[in-house]
Amino acid sequence: MLRPEDLERFRARLLDERMKILKDMEKLVRDSNELGKDGTMDIGDEASDLSNRQLLLSLNEADRKKLMEIDEALERIEEGTYGICEECGEPISIKRLEVKPTAIYCVECKSRLEKFEKREMAI
Ligand SMILES: [Zn+2]
Known part of the structure; x- marks a missing residue:
């Protein structure tokens, strides 16, 4: 079994990675807002009206999957099954x-x- 301090370390790492991905997401949305004006990226008509769903859709598949995995791992830490x-x-x-x-x-x-x-x- 993992020691509590190991769990804590992994939790910190997961949260850190999660934060990085979310930051990338934000940047992606900002960039795509600019790109969106000439239709380069297909993430919705109103650049100023990005819903959460569109935000997620605009994420590339790998990031989305990673985010999901991180959330699941954090859940498992909470449940004690990590x-x-x-x-x-x-x-x-x-x-x-x-x-x-x-x-x-x-x-x-x-x-x-x-x-x-x-x-x-x-x-
Ligand atoms: Zn096995």
Whole structure:
């Protein structure tokens, strides 16, 4: 099991990454507001009236996915299930979590799932 101080460290890292992505999102929206005027980016007609949904749509797929993973990881920290493989229920090695704090599968399960089928969520 992860020690409380490890959990705290991962939580801080996740929140930090989350913040970075949100900042990128803001920048993206600002940039696209400017681009939007000549129709370069298709994110809605009224640049000044960007709803949350449009904001999310304007995010690129990778960022959106990452944000979702981070939110899920933070939820798991709250629930006390963080660092436990969703497939086999064994602890995920701390080394793996250091590399990928949003990991939900241990190394063994991940490679098995990847072989089995290219599942999008099998990270
Ligand atoms: Zn596993």
